């Protein structure tokens with residue numbers, strides 16, 4: 171695992187400023203914000219995704235407590251694969267990696283995946299927590315399939331405060347982010363241009 175050790179680098183080096191941007195942005199929800207996580211740039215760089223996943227795996231203290239990693243598709247599914255891979259590299263036992271899908275605004279797991287995580291201790295991973303709604307949906311879906319969520323870990327927690335959802339939540343970055351309706355945006359009101 172020499173390769174793994176060499177890549178335990180500084181987090182700010184792994185995730186450059188171009189990925190977590192500060193400025194004035196319009197989100198998919200229509201709201202405006204001062205912090206933007208450029209997921210497209212993040213997932214287009216496999217080495218960054220691998221290094222971030224290694225960081226997440228290294229933050230899980232009791233890795234033996236994790237038997238499965240679950241992420242929401244698309245991005246969370248990619249993270250799930252790599253985090254499980256690096257958890258696996260620290261021990262003998264295997265860790266499975268699966269992903270949840272969304273239909274009609276509801277998260278679900280395929281039948282095979284439901285069977286695989288029944289009775290297993292699960293780590294839920296995702297790139298961002300905005301309001302926590304996605305993570306809450308994944309936790310409920312896993313528990314409905316008989317899995318036990320022991321921890322949630324994300325790259326960026328936009329809520330900017332330590333608070334737990336259905337399970338303890340860890341994050342590599344925690345930033346208090348402003349979020350405003352477009353017709354009542356503080357950044358618009360003080361004339362800050364869009365972009366960073």
Ligand SMILES: [Zn+2]
Pocket residue numbers: 194202203352355356357358359
């Ligand atoms: Zn604005």
